[in-house]
Amino acid sequence: xxxxxxxxxxxxxALLLLAFLALRLxxxxxxxTADEALWLRNSADFYYAVMHADWQATFLxxxxxxxxxxxxxxxxLMRFPEYRDVGESAISDFGLRHLLLNRGVNPxxxxxxxxxxxxxxxxxxxxxxxxxARRLLGVRAAMIGMALFAxxxxxxxxxxxxxxxxxxxxxxxxAMLAFLDYLxxxxxxxxxxxxxxxxxxxxxxxxxWFVVPVIAGLAFWHWVRQRKTGATETQKRIPSIAxxxxxxxxxxxxxxxxxxxxxxxxxxGVLDYTLVSAQGGYSGPVFFxxxxxxxxxxxxxxxxxxxxxxxxxxxxxVLAGLGFAGWLLLRKIPETRHHDAIVGLFxxxxxxxxxMSLGVKKFDRYLLPAHGPLIxxxxxxxxxxxxxxxxxxxxxxxxxxxxxxALVLGLQFASAWTSAPYFLSYYNPSMGGNAKAPETxxxxxxxxxDKAASYLNMQPGIGDAKVASxxxxxxxxxxxxxxxxxxxxxxxxxxxxxALLGMDYLVVYIHQWQRGTPANLLEILSREEPVFIAGMDxxxxxxxxxxxxx
Numbered sequence: 345x346x347x348x349x350x351x352x353x354x355x356x357x358a359l360l361l362l363a364f365l366a367l368r369l370x371x372x373x374x375x376x377t378a379d380e381a382l383w384l385r386n387s388a389d390f391y392y393a394v395m396h397a398d399w400q401a402t403f404l405x406x407x408x409x410x411x412x413x414x415x416x417x418x419x420x421l422m423r424f425p426e427y428r429d430v431g432e433s434a435i436s437d438f439g440l441r442h443l444l445l446n447r448g449v450n451p452x453x454x455x456x457x458x459x460x461x462x463x464x465x466x467x468x469x470x471x472x473x474x475x476x477a478r479r480l481l482g483v484r485a486a487m488i489g490m491a492l493f494a495x496x497x498x499x500x501x502x503x504x505x506x507x508x509x510x511x512x513x514x515x516x517x518x519a520m521l522a523f524l525d526y527l528x529x530x531x532x533x534x535x536x537x538x539x540x541x542x543x544x545x546x547x548x549x550x551x552x553w554f555v556v557p558v559i560a561g562l563a564f565w566h567w568v569r570q571r572k573t574g575a576t577e578t579q580k581r582i583p584s585i586a587x588x589x590x591x592x593x594x595x596x597x598x599x600x601x602x603x604x605x606x607x608x609x610x611x612x613g614v615l616d617y618t619l620v621s622a623q624g625g626y627s628g629p630v631f632f633x634x635x636x637x638x639x640x641x642x643x644x645x646x647x648x649x650x651x652x653x654x655x656x657x658x659x660x661x662v663l664a665g666l667g668f669a670g671w672l673l674l675r676k677i678p679e680t681r682h683h684d685a686i687v688g689l690f691x692x693x694x695x696x697x698x699x700m701s702l703g704v705k706k707f708d709r710y711l712l713p714a715h716g717p718l719i720x721x722x723x724x725x726x727x728x729x730x731x732x733x734x735x736x737x738x739x740x741x742x743x744x745x746x747x748x749x750a751l752v753l754g755l756q757f758a759s760a761w762t763s764a765p766y767f768l769s770y771y772n773p774s775m776g777g778n779a780k781a782p783e784t785x786x787x788x789x790x791x792x793x794d795k796a797a798s799y800l801n802m803q804p805g806i807g808d809a810k811v812a813s814x815x816x817x818x819x820x821x822x823x824x825x826x827x828x829x830x831x832x833x834x835x836x837x838x839x840x841x842x843a844l845l846g847m848d849y850l851v852v853y854i855h856q857w858q859r860g861t862p863a864n865l866l867e868i869l870s871r872e873e874p875v876f877i878a879g880m881d882x883x884x885x886x887x888x889x890x891x892x893x894x
Contacts, residue, residue: 356487357474363494363757364470368463368504371765373456375794381437381817383409383506384455387416388431388440394601395428403602403610406617410547410600411511415465419458419506424449437817438826451821458506466503469514469544470494472537476521480528480685481724484731488749489723492665495756496719498657501767502712508549509709515544517716519555524688526584527566535584539591546592547599550618551713554699558692559588566684628832631786631858638834641704650697653708656785658715659759660774661752665722668729686724689717708785726752762881766791769881778881788854790818792885795878796851797822799888803849810892812844813851827851836862848892854885 386404390413393401404413420427424444431443444451470490477486493499503510519541526534538559545552563585597603602610630640632649642649655663669686693714700710730745737744763770768791771781781787793815800806801824812828813819819827828847831840841864844850850869857866874887 352483356478356483357471360474360487360490360494361467361471363491364467365463367495367500367757367760367764367767368466369460372459372463372504373452374765375791376452376455376818376821377505377507377768377790378815378818380455380506380790381821383412383416384419384451384458384821385435385437385440387413387419387458387506388427388435389433390414391417391420391427392431392433392435398433399601400605401433401602402600403606403613406613407508407549408547408600408610408614409508409549411465411515411544412462412506412508412548414599415461415511416458416506418461419454419456422457422460423454437820441820455506455821459504462506462511463504466511466514469511469518469541472541473514473518473521476518476525476534476537477720479525480521481682481720482727484749485682485724485727486720487723488727488753489720491753492662492723492726492756493716493719495753495760496659496662496715497760497763497767497770498708498712499715499719500760501763501770502709504767509712512545512548512552513713513716515541515548516552516555516713517720519545520558520689520692520717521685523559523562524685527562528684532587535588536591539588540595542588543592543595544599547596550614551696551699551710553618554696558695562688562691629834629859629861631855633784636859642706646701646706649706650701650711652784653711654697654715654718656772656775656781657708657711657770658718658772659756660772661726661756661759662719662722663772663774665725665752666718667725669721669725672725672728672732682724686721689721693717766880769883769885778883782854782858782883786855786858787883788885790815792878792880793819793851793853794822795880796876796886796888797824799876799878800849800851809848810846811849811851812847814853814856814886819851830856830865831862833862835864841865845891848890850889850891852887852889854883 386409389404390402393399394417402413424447426447430447432439435443441451444454470493474486474490477490480486481489499510499513501510503514519538522534522538522541525531526538542552542555542559545555600610628640630637630642632642633645633652635645637643637645673683673686696714697711700706700714703710726749730748733748734740734745759770760767768789769778771777771785775781776783793813796813797819800811803809807825809825810828811823811825812830813823814830816827816829828844830844830850830852836844841862844865845868850865852866852869856862860866869887869889872889872891875890876888877884878886878888
């Protein structure tokens, strides 16, 4: 039995790691999302600054996005290390693309290498999370929860991009699990891991700092419940809080080179950005729940944005597991060993969702860090309901409950597989799936533009044609030539409209016609037939119009 347990401790994380990587690593160079041209360029600037020991120049964004930039750094190191010699500081998107192409380097290959680094970073946090999840939830519940996490389409989509939200989700989940384990068993190693993961969360994106007040609240709740009459417990509080803070600061000091030269400027910039971005708006109209909001402020609809987003971006199996978990907790099934962890994870997800709701600017991906804890709770719910079913049906074979759970994981895998390689195109079929999603959600973040670019690349004389595209910076990573930009405005000025109508080809995108922007351009194009439609999963993502005679 002891040897079997030791083998399980090796095999279980190995299987989970394989599951995590299986859908995240393939086809990393297939397409580019709207923001990744920016992060590729920032990564180039970061790489150039680090290689020239210009530490101050590594402060490129108040997001601050440092973990994403280190992933991009590794992308350049793997695919084009010579950039340290031929690059330049503060290069433009256009300049970087042409610099790479002129030296025989495909920008998408560098992007794909950076994405691979993101996957590896996320995988390390995932496996570390497993070791704490099994202590907090039990081995079977943790296996189901972590496997549901590994096969979740929305998580897969973002954890394979050169961006922030996927990494933020991984680090915040690890911070929560490690600190909950510290509260449970008092291991100092768990507290150190929680501090490192919290520091990484803040380095990734400013909402990562939300871990700190949640952890403080959980610690207070724990100490109130566990307080003793003597001074021993009180004396333990100060060193544990001090160690947690020191580890966070050490993580920042070690991984954020600008902190070595201009620490106060960095901290002031990040703090100012955090306060200002909470009130920041959109760059154009917004579509949500069947309505267009011209100024981007959803008003009273804000209160339902993230609950609806979660329902649309989750899977039926996760929602069912959450339902089972809620039912079991309301029935007060004896489960004292795991309840504190379940409550802690739920409170984190709840309060994080409320925090995100306060901001004017809202995207479904902003809620992603709440998905991780809720998926683990769903895994616990499935595990416990299978166990209860097994006990109530003693005539069932011993493997029956595990067989049901294996079927659940197989169906979760199938949910993700059907939306590969984009994964962003997945919408919950129990809510209406892709057929109904455009009636509620603003659809598309660049998926499908790769098909439009491939179509144009094959057209005769395309090198001499004039092309304009939505999301042109990302489109140009895939297009063999140069495409102009379609402005994000309600209506184009007359000179800009005439310039676009003078193009040979225009590429418009799904959430343009969802939002009706630019209205005057779309009104003219409505009288034309597209020569190519980039579709997937029953949706039209991009339309290519031929206006001239290239």
